[in-house]
Amino acid sequence: MPDTPPLEGTAAQLVAAGLKLFGRKGFAATSTREIAAEAGTNVASIAYHFGGKDGLRRACGAEVARQIGRVLGDAAPTPPQSTDAAIRQMEAILRAMTAFVAGSRASDDLTAFMLREAGEGGPVLDAVYGTLIDPMHRRFCALWATATGQEAESEATRLIVFSLIGQVLYFRVGRPIVTRRMGWDAIDAAEAGRIADILVANLHSILARERLS
Amino acid sequence: MPDTPPLEGTAAQLVAAGLKLFGRKGFAATSTREIAAEAGTNVASIAYHFGGKDGLRRACGAEVARQIGRVLGDAAPTPPQSTDAAIRQMEAILRAMTAFVAGSRASDDLTAFMLREAGEGGPVLDAVYGTLIDPMHRRFCALWATATGQEAESEATRLIVFSLIGQVLYFRVGRPIVTRRMGWDAIDAAEAGRIADILVANLHSILARERLS
């Protein structure tokens, strides 16, 4: 993970505007004029700072990796030794991810941008996969192995970890659907907490069965 | 659910082209000229048949609802009475969804289009939500209630059902990530089957715990 320093000044404001507008409307549907206006500058500054619209997109991807890496690093600081510690750390990751990804207006632009990029499968995903997704998934697999005694890199373990993470992410992807069906205005801290309770209970149910085998 | 008859001729080819290109590149990034070329016709025919680009988008949404409704209707034909029948029907739905949504090249354009629309939250989602998503979710909640003795429309039930469905859908949303991490070329029938095995096992684990309470 290369430690890129946070941007400053006009460049930072352009990235913030790009994250917001790319996330809400999509990359192609967002014009450079809108971005410049949102950032309080002019169109030419995008080419000056990032070489063009595509350069700004890549810079937005780097910013996402920077911020998400910080959040997940906080939730799982050190590799645990005991079974119980591993389980507690998985719970903490699920709760942190749910709060960050499903709720929390603050991270909304970030996650919307990243979801679109994940669907696209372009160069931004490539960068984020290598620096963030792959190491995080491996770490979660290691926790699962510590908690269950199963092998960390077996196919079953990797798929189960995806299924656990997938539960969380769906509440972001399908958020317009979830809020409608639940009769919620939004997924705020309270709702995110109740979702996380369900997902943690699911984790324990699945663990209970897997620890037998 | 209004039973719209399948389109024919040029209109059908335009919808197929729209589904494919909107799904792969996004609505805004796809030009009407590309669509016409893919469909083997001219730009003006889009306005003639659907009133414009937006009309074609809505027609694509209706086509998605038609096809997905057929698949899910096959997996859960009649409301079951017994606990075991309800569990078997939930298994069948999970397996059918996994095969259809995560694997199967045939439905690729369909699901890609719908995922983009779900993120957008526009009028296409509104239509599909009312005719398809809401009734299907209620039906799955009823199955859960029959299987566990819990209340079908309680908050916990609705959230658990979302978590079960979310597991499936993540393997589509995050497919570029999953295939990379698993070292797969694609998610074909074999891989989809192994994923479904994990998800059905998860279902049983969660059921085991919920039936106690």
Next chain:
DNA sequence: GTCTATAAACAGATAGAC
């Protein structure tokens, strides 16, 4: 570094021939 003005390409919609 910031900005205005402009260029060159492309968008969606439509008029009108067939």
Next chain:
DNA sequence: GTCTATCTGTTTATAGAC
């Protein structure tokens, strides 16, 4: 119903003043 040609507006990128 299908197609070509065209209209009108918007796009990104860039040249050049400050």
